[in-house]
Amino acid sequence: MPTPCQACESTGSATKTLSARGIRLTELRRDVLQQLHHAKHPIGAYQLFDMLNSKGKASAPPAVYRVLDFLVEQGLAHKLRSISAYTACCMGPHSHQAAFLICRNCSDVEEIKGPSLSALAKGGFQVEDLMLEATGLCGACQ
Amino acid sequence: MPTPCQACESTGSATKTLSARGIRLTELRRDVLQQLHHAKHPIGAYQLFDMLNSKGKASAPPAVYRVLDFLVEQGLAHKLRSISAYTACCMGPHSHQAAFLICRNCSDVEEIKGPSLSALAKGGFQVEDLMLEATGLCGACQ
């Protein structure tokens, strides 16, 4: 029997998640999400734009940025500011604090569970968004 | 008696730190560092460029970026990727893991001590650089 495509399954479950929220996973959004899932590494917005555009699926950068912002907002993707790139969230649609280990050698990125928000809440600061990205060498590259 | 300027004292101590490392804190570097110290909030590279340029102290963006890279490398400043801005390190020249609490309302930024590297080292990833930035509301803005 054929191996199911993880990416396509993911977008399927994303559709469910979103429609439960009353939000549509349109064709463009699904395409972007699939590209992110299929990619081995995080992808830059313009790289993504080129990929979609060459298939006639995205018109211009703003379309891509809008979709990326949407996916990040919905918790389906993450933006890695260290490398200005985007990656699909590999941890399901429930909200969580993500952290990333970015290998500067092989560019591999591992998503891990980040620290709890409460740990940072001392001093009365109310954390709304947390970004934790570590750059270095992964086990394989050392 | 006159209040000593914290920023200028800081650049003084920076000079010592660097010359102990056999590295010069040139005029441009000192100017940039002082601007960062004097500023109440982190400053963008081009904003910094304008400030220096209007005093005839910086020629073009690359000069500013070079100095900023240098200061970050030496542990005298930090780059805040959430907001593409730079801030003087307020914790002395010894190396440390920094983390930042960035208020989205008043733009105030607090530098705190970050998590220890070893805490992230599980799984064999060798962390070389760590970025931890939290966005939210500071105590005063809630």
Added chain:
DNA sequence: GCCCCCAAGGTTATAATATAACTTTAATAG
């Protein structure tokens, strides 16, 4: 079915951030 609404996407232009590549200057060692 038809129309209205409005969210999504298209389009054009441009802003903001950052760096490549090469030349000139100036500090320091020898």
Added chain:
DNA sequence: CTATTAAAGTTATATTATAACCTTGGGGGC
């Protein structure tokens, strides 16, 4: 004083991101 080399100047351009406005199309009320 000169050779060496780090720093800064210079010009051009790459990369990332957004503003502002227009068009399309899906879905509900009628």
